[in-house]
Amino acid sequence: MRERQPCVYMLASGFYGTLYVGVTSNLIGRLIQHREEWMRGFTSEHAVKRLVWYEVADTMDAVIAHEKRLKRWLRDWKIALIERDNPRWDDLAIGFGLPPLPPPR
Template sequence: MRERQPCVYLLSSGYNGRLYCGVTSNLIGRIQQHRDEVFDGFTKRYGIKRLVWFEVAETMEAAIAREKRIKKWPRDWKRNLIERDNPAWNDLAVGFGLPPLSGARPAWWTWNKSGVTEGGQAKQAHPSHPNTSSRPTPNTREMRNALSSDGE
């Protein structure tokens, strides 16, 4: 990836956590700004620093248009977009050479109602855990249509 390339990206506070959609021409630099909490706002307030999805665009105008479309999507569509290529919601910034986030937990980390279980033994899996069977079935037709639409 070139140092300066228009792209749209999704950050998360953790597995199935709060999401932020943004656009930049310098993905690595922008991710570092989020990690360093350079600017006050939503991502700083909620600790949203994990790069979970990104898409390179030909032009900045195309990246901005894609960002605007994604921001209008329901949360489930965004989750499906992330999990299509990154089912564990891993921090993709590590693949670009940025250090792992301190205190980052693996996606399979289990929780109970009072927090993390002792000794790593799960009493009850968190509802967003990948092995939870009550997860809603994605509406793939709507998702496919949204991904293939060029404009609105």
């Protein structure tokens, strides 16, 4: 993945855990921010740090539109999207060279 690539992503607190949908142009940088809790908010308060799904696009407009659609989806639809490509809810950030997270509490 390029350093700057528009991306919509989903994080989870663990297997079937709390979900978060976001967008970024720098996925690895944003994952580090979530993992190190650089910003107070939903993800830090709910320990949502595991990358379980992502999709890249050519433009930020495209990923923002996709994020808005995903945020309106039912939880079951989001789970089905995750499990289509990641049935075990593995932390996909490891594939980008980030260290494994400790097991959820």
